[in-house]
Amino acid sequence: MREMHSEVIAQRVAEMCIRANTVLPEDVCAALDASRAREDGIVARDVLDTIIENYHIANPVPICQDTGMACVFLEIGQDVHIVGNLTQAVNAGVAKGYTEGYLRKSVVRDPLFRENTGDNTPAMLYTELVPGDSVRITVAPKGFGSENMSRIAMLKPADGVDGVVDFVLETVRLAGPNPCPPIVVGVGIGGNFDKAALLAKKALLRPIGSRNAQPYYAELEDKLLEKINALGIGPQGLGGRTTALGVQIETLPTHIAGLPCAVNINCHVSRHVTEVL
Amino acid sequence: MRIEIAAPLTKETAASLRAGDSVSISGVIYSARDAAHKKLCELIEKGEALPFPIDGSVIYYMGPSPAQPGAVIGAAGPTTSYRMDPYAPRLLSLGSLGMIGKGRRSAEVIEAMKSAGAVYFGAVGGAGALLQRCIRKAEVVCWPELGAEALMRLEVHRLPAIVIIDSLGCDLYKSGPRDYLTQHGGD
Numbered sequence: 001m002r003e004m005h006s007e008v009i010a011q012r013v014a015e016m017c018i019r020a021n022t023v024l025p026e027d028v029c030a031a032l033d034a035s036r037a038r039e040d041g042i043v044a045r046d047v048l049d050t051i052i053e054n055y056h057i058a059n060p061v062p063i064c065q066d067t068g069m070a071c072v073f074l075e076i077g078q079d080v081h082i083v084g085n086l087t088q089a090v091n092a093g094v095a096k097g098y099t100e101g102y103l104r105k106s107v108v109r110d111p112l113f114r115e116n117t118g119d120n121t122p123a124m125l126y127t128e129l130v131p132g133d134s135v136r137i138t139v140a141p142k143g144f145g146s147e148n149m150s151r152i153a154m155l156k157p158a159d160g161v162d163g164v165v166d167f168v169l170e171t172v173r174l175a176g177p178n179p180c181p182p183i184v185v186g187v188g189i190g191g192n193f194d195k196a197a198l199l200a201k202k203a204l205l206r207p208i209g210s211r212n213a214q215p216y217y218a219e220l221e222d223k224l225l226e227k228i229n230a231l232g233i234g235p236q237g238l239g240g241r242t243t244a245l246g247v248q249i250e251t252l253p254t255h256i257a258g259l260p261c262a263v264n265i266n267c268h269v270s271r272h273v274t275e276v277l
Numbered sequence: 278m279r280i281e282i283a284a285p286l287t288k289e290t291a292a293s294l295r296a297g298d299s300v301s302i303s304g305v306i307y308s309a310r311d312a313a314h315k316k317l318c319e320l321i322e323k324g325e326a327l328p329f330p331i332d333g334s335v336i337y338y339m340g341p342s343p344a345q346p347g348a349v350i351g352a353a354g355p356t357t358s359y360r361m362d363p364y365a366p367r368l369l370s371l372g373s374l375g376m377i378g379k380g381r382r383s384a385e386v387i388e389a390m391k392s393a394g395a396v397y398f399g400a401v402g403g404a405g406a407l408l409q410r411c412i413r414k415a416e417v418v419c420w421p422e423l424g425a426e427a428l429m430r431l432e433v434h435r436l437p438a439i440v441i442i443d444s445l446g447c448d449l450y451k452s453g454p455r456d457y458l459t460q461h462g463g464d
Contacts, residue, residue: 040461041457041461043297043439043453044457046299047401050401050404050407050437051401051403051404053404053407054401054403054404054405054406054407055406057406057407058352058406060345061342061345061348061351061352061405061406061409062342062351062352062405062406063352063403063405063406064352064354064402064403064404064405064406065339065340065341065342065351065352065353065354065405065425066340066354066356066405067342067352102342102343102344102345102351103342103343104340104341104342104343104351104352104425105424105425106340106425114312116423116424116426118424145356145357145379145380145402148357176380176381176450177379177380177381177399177450178357178359178379178380178381179357180379180402180403231454232454232455232457232458232461233454234453234454234457236379236399236401236402237380237381237450237453237454238399238439238449238450238453238454239452239453239454239455239456239457239458240454240457241457241461267402267403268403269403
């Protein structure tokens with residue numbers, strides 16, 4: 001059994017919060033650059049130029065002022081013994097990163113009373129037990145302009161793939177300019193009500209351009225991307241070819257009576273950093 | 278070509294702008310988002326004075342990240358505007374002439390803009406690091422306890438924005454994608 005002190009995780013989470021918010025992942029940079037090269041809308045090109053310049057000049061200033069809720073995914077090897085309180089350690093890491101990195105504190109303690117917690121805690125913490133003796137940490141700060149445009153539908157089995165396509169397109173159309181397009185679209189199909197939403201969020205952690213392992217779903221990703229970019233919404237919703245940078249689908253087995261479908265939208269500042277301890 | 282405009286706005290300037298115009302805004306603007314809007318409207322309800330000159334004012338829907346040592350302000354891009362829709366008509370009716378944000382506005386806000394002769398500008402969402410450079414001075418006017426949501430007075434120099442909805446109610450979020458598809462949709 002490998003021992004790992006929770007303070008090690010705290011320190012790593014703090015560093016990752018700062019890096020995620022100041023340095024855009026390479027896959028997102030590449031997708032933005034490629035879409036700029038393809039874009040044929042005049043205003044759209046200007047907007048993409050601004051977005052690209054912004055990520056170049058960002059560090060140490062955050063890329064976006066909405067440095068998000070800190071979504072922290074931990075895949076913990078079942079042969080690891082974590083010494084200390086893991087949840088407290090993750091929150092201590094988030095507090096340290098958001099304070100020392102001059103990141104915005106955007107979390108309120110209660111959804112109705114709305115008092116700011118002052119250090120961006122608590123993290124949205126997702127833990128999973130996996131085989132092995134390592135800990136894989138992913139920090140994905142998520143802004144709420146895009147989170148607010150996300151939706152879930154409990155479709156009928158009879159709705160099938162057409163129902164999924166319609167729901168995804170409807171979600172993107174309803175979102176329009178609000179989630180800061182070009183967007184990244186995470187789609188979770190199957191599972192139950194809550195797992196579908198989690199799948200959609202996890203789909204956003206995949207690098208843009210990576211494809212679902214099943215050819216059927218990889219093709220569906222391509223088809224959805226094409227249909228979304230034919231809507232004409234464009235960067236910032238001002239018209240253009242580039243409405244989405246990528247569509248990523250994840251699936252799970254589901255019940256004979258259901259076809260849950262969740263769409264988690266991310267803005268172009270699609271942040272995710274992963275490290276293995 | 279960007280049109281240089283001064284803030285606060287005059288009625289004449291606001292009336293001259295059209296949806297799709299690129300502008301550079303220089304002068305004094307105020308930042309306020311959800312919590313500050315709620316408080317502003319509570320002051321109005323109680324008949325109390327507003328904490329900034331409302332006449333011709335431009336309100337930026339923005340809550341910055343903290344300023345790093347030696348900096349005026351942190352990243353400072355726009356937040357999504359529809360959350361301010363319940364409050365905006367009150368401020369427009371009192372003389373505010375401009376709003377800067379991103380995303381769609383409600384029919385009620387657009388009607389209030391037409392009555393007031395006001396303009397809605399869009400800044401590029403997610404370009405907070407670049408927009409920070411246009412802010413020369415920033416000071417909290419009131420409600421410091423709100424943190425990033427405090428009401429701030431900002432001196433801006435050539436803040437880039439696009440006129441999204443003009444004082445006639447023309448909406449670039451409708452015409453922009455439609456025009457793009459008309460020109461490029463056939464392929």
